[in-house]
Amino acid sequence: MAGSDALFFLLSSMPVLSWPLFVAGNQRWCTEVIANIKYQCMDQNLSRIPAEIPSTTQQLDLSFNPLLILTPKYFAKFPSLKVLDLTRCSIDVIEDDSFGGLRNLTVLILTGNPLRYLGDRAFYGLLSLRKLSAVDMNLSSLYDLPIENLLVLRELNLRRNNIKSLKIPEFFRNLTSLQILDLHSNKISHIVIEDLNIFKEVNMPNLTIILSNNVINHIEPGTFKDIHIHKLSLRNSFQSNSIMRTCLHGLVGLQVNKLELGSFYSIKPEIKFEDELLDGLCQVEFQEVILICFKDLSNEKHTLFDCLSNASSIRIVNFDLVKLSAIPEFARLSYLELKNCLTVDVSLGKLASWRTLKTLKVTNCFHNTIFISKFYGQVQHVSLDLTHNQMIVNECCSNENLGTSYLRYLNLSFNSGIKITSNFEGLDELLSLDFQYTKIITRIGQIPTFLTLDKLLYLDLSYTSTHFFIQCAFCGLESLQVLKISGNSFERNILSQVFRNLTDLKVLDISNCKIEGMSSSAFSDLKKLQELTISHNKLTVLDPTAYAPLLSLSILDFSCNQLSFFPENALKSLPRLLVNLDISQNPFDCSCTHLSFLQWTQKQKSVLQNIQHMTCFSPSHLNSVKVMNVTISSCYTRFNLTPLAVSVGVLLPAALTMFLVYKCYVQQYFRLVLSRFCMDSREEEDKYDAFVIFSSKDEEWVMTELVEKLERGLPPFRLCLHFRDFIPGIPIATNIIQEGFLKSRKAIVIISDHFMESRWCGFEFELAQSWQFLEGNAGIIVIVLEKVNKSQLRQTLGLHKYLRRNTYLEWKDSRLDQHIFWMRLRKALMDGKPWGARERESL
Structure with a gap:
């Protein structure tokens, strides 16, 4: 028994000596993301900063480590530090001058630390700090943060605290660079005139105040009078219509660029649209109003938009516009966006009919397939975006269909279908045309359709079921700079001279077009092309004569084809400006017959992209081996394998035996510890x-x-x-x-x-x-x-x-x-x- 106790005592004392080796071994506590610059030490149970972190570090993540207390000049070793993450480090004490020496720090994250003490000079010395995150730190007042010396602070994030008052401290006079004051999910319920006096004396036109998810019951009229800020967010801030109506009257005299009202997608809206709900906004001067997630309209509304008539921008998200009957005269409205709304063409036509309107964006609003010709006749806009509406465009596209000759941006992507009935007559000013993922019926690819669009810069026909029969499919597009036609097809799956005359083209995407071959003159006119994506096709060779005209090419994506190797002449003919080349997921032949290609890949690691997905398909013994891991030296000399086999036969079993003995020792040691404790605790109740x-x-x-x-x-x-x-x-x-x-x-x-x-x-x-x-x-x-x-x-x-x-x-x-x-x-x-x-x- 005595011998057993002695053995147990010996083993139980060993963790003191062996534990660091068992936990760390040859591994470092922190991950070096960028040498001498960025280090990741998240969740390593550290109670102090590891000595291995160099003083040149600029980004340091110490989150989820039990640091507990920050003492003066705690981080003084790192004068170059710019980003410091101390999320949930169980810090309850931050003493004066804890961040002393960090003159270059721009971002400090203190989220989730249960502070009991914060020194009055805790943040002194942070002369460059622009973002301070103090989320979920049990703060009860804005006065709890001694930040009067943070003169260049731009963002102050105080979400999920226990702040009950919007009383702005006197030292906010010094924070003239502040752009975001985020008080989301606090406990602010009453806002009175004295709270915001500082903002009446100090002009902060770039400031955004976020009060969303506070249960606000009262805003004293005059509180916001003569205050000019950039944005005020009040989402999910009112519990009933009557409270919201009263509080909006409390905003009288406010000057704000953006005003955001409503709820959140994940929260069932409590506010129901009704007449006079937004009347308080008649005394607010704003440019853009954003209305999000209100309950559906139950009756026809006649005064809903009366106080929005002076807005220059209106965004309406997630509610029903079907029963809108009266639309006011908008004096300055230039931008209107409807998103995820139940609406019909009659109401939409009323909203879209004003001459001042330049941009109309309606997305995911038509849940049933409709014909759009009724609506088109009223449009007078520069930009029209009708994506994700499941529409069938019955007649497209000319100035007669669209009702305007000034349209510059037209987006009908992600709809059900477009029937091309004209050649874009009268749309000479069009700069951008996007039909992606909308089935195109007739014309395009069969006859020259774009002859009048000589100013067009951007064209996206991706996945439109278009088949290109003729070589003049893009004739007339002399100014085109971006062309995306992926997911379509070409006659006989051969890429011919379909891109001729596109002399200004800079970006071309022809991926997933079932291309099996191409003409040597396919890219002959594309001397300005900078980016070419030809991935997910069936090309087996890279013809150097086809790519020779691409003198400006810097990005080439040739991934997911049937390429087995690059011939030597192709390697020499690649564009000299190429900086990104992706040839991954091709079935490469890594045999010694293609030695020059294997050598070339080793030298081009800085240019090649996704090299982890460059694998060998043949010969069979190299199948699935990464191309970069192929031993090129084996192609020069045939090794005598007998000494190597003998060495491996001796050394490998020895190494394996040592590893198993060590692992067995560790396992048996802890089993002995557990077994001893188990014997002592069997009589105890769990x-x-x-x-x-x-x-x-x-x-x-x-x-x-x-x-x-x-x-x-x-x-x-x-x-x-x-x-x-x-x-x-x-x-x-x-x-x-x-x-x-x-x-x-x-x-x-x-x-x-x-x-x-x-x-x-x-x-x-x-x-x-x-x-x-x-x-x-x-x-x-x-x-x-x-x-x-x-x-x-x-x-x-x-x-x-x-x-x-x-x-x-x-x-x-x-x-x-x-x-x-x-x-x-x-x-x-x-x-x-x-x-x-x-x-x-x-x-």
Whole structure:
């Protein structure tokens, strides 16, 4: 017995010496994203900044590490730092001059830190700070932030705090560069005249104030009088029509460029449009108004837009316009956007009929197929965008159809169909034409259709079911700079001289057009072409004579074709200005007969894109091997493989044996520790129903779903959570074993992408399996989150193997799947649960 105790004491003392090696090994605590510039140290359980981070660092992510306290000049080692992320670092004390020395810092993120103390000079020295994020920090007032010295601050994000008053501190006089004050989701309910006096004395015409998701019950009239700001957002800020009507009257005298009212897509709107609802806006001077997510109109409205008549821009999103009957005379309206609205052509015609209107954008509003000719006759605009409306355009396109000769931008993409009945007569001023993903009926590709559009710069015919029969399909487009025709087809699948006379073309996309070959003169006129996408076709060769005229080409995408190699003459003929070349996902022949091509790929790594997807198809022994990993030296000399085989035969088993011995030692060590603790704790009653193993980045799901449903449900289950239940001052490994496994009946493992990236999670999962082996009645319940990366899961060999052999739960979004999920999880936790008096009483 004495010998056993001595052995246990020896082993239990070893973690002090071996733990850093076991956790870190040869790995670094932080990931070097850009050498000497950017470092990622997220969720590494760090209590201080690693010494390995160089002083030249400009971007540092320390989020989700328990830093706890920031002392003076905490980051002084990094004078070049520009971006610092301290999200959820459990910081509760920030002392004076904590950021001293960071004269170049422009972005500071303090989101989710439960501050108890913030020094009056905490932010001194941040002379270049432009963005400060203090989201979810339990702030109760704008006075809690000592930011009077942040003279160039542009964005102050205070979302999800407990701020109850909009009282602007006196030191805001110094923040003349401030552009965004974000108070979304606070507790502001009353706004009085004294709150905004500073903005009446200091002009801030570029300032945006976001008060959305505050429950505002009262705005004192005159509070915003003589205040001039850029934007005011009040989405989901009023709980009833009467409150909204009264509060809008409180905006009297406000001068604002943009005013945003309504709700959010994910929240059921409480405000219902009714007459006189927006009357308070008659005393507000604004240029653009945005109305989002109101309840549908139930009766005809006659005064809804009366107070918007002086607006120059109106955006209406997510509500019903069917029963609008009276539309006022808009004096300055130049921009009108309707998005996700139920509407009909009559109402739309009324809104679109004003001569001042230059831009009309109607998207996803016509949920039933309609004919648009009735509407077209009233349009007098420079820009017309009618995308995603499932429309059939019955007659297109001329000035007679559209009612204007001044149209410059026409977008009819993502609709049901367009019947081309004319050759764009009278539309000489057109600069941009977009028909993508709308089926085109007749004309285009069959006869010269664009002869009158000599000013057109942009043309998108992608996926329009167009078949190009003639070589003069694009005749007349001498000024065209961008042409996109992917997803269509050419006669006999051969690319001929269809692009002739497009001498100003700079961007061409002919991807996914089933092209099998091309004429040597296909690109002969495209001397100004800079970007060519010819991917997802069936080309087997890259003809150097075809690409020789492309003197200005800098980007070439030749991916997903049938190219096996580049002939030597093609390599020499590539455009000299080429900086991006994508030849990935082609079936390359990596045999030594194409040695020059293999050598060329090694030298062009800076030019080649997506090299990770450049793989060999042949010979068979190199199938799926990355082209960059092919050993070129084997093509020069035939090695004598006997000494190599002998060396491998000796060294490989030796290395494998050493690895297995080390792994066995580590596993046996922790099993001995677990077994000793298990013997000591078998007589004790389990304190927890389950120990939850998860990444701290999944904490929100654990708290809002798992803890909410299990600890507050019936019957209740007690969970062990590391951040809540581990004993401070004890090594983490000891807490995991003593407080986690040995005081719990079961273990719940939350598998996610974050879980697979965490060394701690991997360590805990290994211990869980050893614990299950030692404790016959112990159980591991695995939950796989729906969005987990399956390919990464397969790469995690131990975990993938475990999931193949054991039943696990999957979290999904549908309510039915979630109902089944909770039933199965509760059943698994009920297994073996002792029922005492307390549990019976709770039932």
